[in-house]
Amino acid sequence: MPTSTRRARERASTRERIIEAALRILENEGAAALTIRRIANDVEYSAPVVYQYFANKDALVLELVAHGHRLMMAELQQAAEEPDIDRRMTQLASEYIRFAGEHPHLYQIMNGDTVDADERLRAAAPAIDFLRELLTTWSDAHDVVLADFDEACDIVWGTVSGIASLGRIGTIGNERARRLAQQALRTLLRGWRTDLPGNG
Numbered sequence: 770m771p772t773s774t775r776r777a778r779e780r781a782s783t784r785e786r787i788i789e790a791a792l793r794i795l796e797n798e799g800a801a802a803l804t805i806r807r808i809a810n811d812v813e814y815s816a817p818v819v820y821q822y823f824a825n826k827d828a829l830v831l832e833l834v835a836h837g838h839r840l841m842m843a844e845l846q847q848a849a850e851e852p853d854i855d856r857r858m859t860q861l862a863s864e865y866i867r868f869a870g871e872h873p874h875l876y877q878i879m880n881g882d883t884v885d886a887d888e889r890l891r892a893a894a895p896a897i898d899f900l901r902e903l904l905t906t907w908s909d910a911h912d913v914v915l916a917d918f919d920e921a922c923d924i925v926w927g928t929v930s931g932i933a934s935l936g937r938i939g940t941i942g943n944e945r946a947r948r949l950a951q952q953a954l955r956t957l958l959r960g961w962r963t964d965l966p967g968n969g
Contacts, residue, residue, distance in 0.1 A: 870943030
């Protein structure tokens with residue numbers, strides 16, 4: 770194996786170890802415990818080694834946000850295979866809530882103001898695109914023309930995120946939050962179908 774290839778693999782492996790350590794600290798102890806020094810200790814490197822991979826804590830947190838969205842998308846894939854589009858949307862809402870409940874600290878940095886809003890939006894782009902595809906499939910399946918498609922996406926996203934936040938802080942608990950998310954989605958979708966011309 771060429772030296773350059775081996776070095777590239779070693780760098781990739783080290784970077785992955787740093788991310789895994791940061792994620793472990795975040796998930797177990799929360800964002801306050803997430804420091805470069807603490808991460809370096811966990812991977813048995815000096816802090817300057819970590820800085821070779823991430824310029825600062827903000828850069829590392831941004832990577833965790835992106836990692837969180839990739840993880841969430843991977844976990845949503847099973848529900849995405851449901852053939853009935855209405856059930857698919859309600860199941861995905863439920864699974865989104867489950868993810869938030871199982872990864873509360875990660876979910877918090879994915880959706881909080883720790884990361885710049887534009888950077889956070891870029892990291893969330895695959896999830897937003899996924900939602901847009903779902904809503905397009907749903908509207909096509911029911912011949913529903915949404916007056917403002919972007920607004921409809923924001924309504925779905927805001928509804929599910931809001932319920933996830935309630936479940937995450939323990940106000941209603943994760944299981945009840947999952948049921949409420951499904952009920953909320955069913956209500957929204959039914960409302961949009963009812964708003965069709967001739968149904969009023």
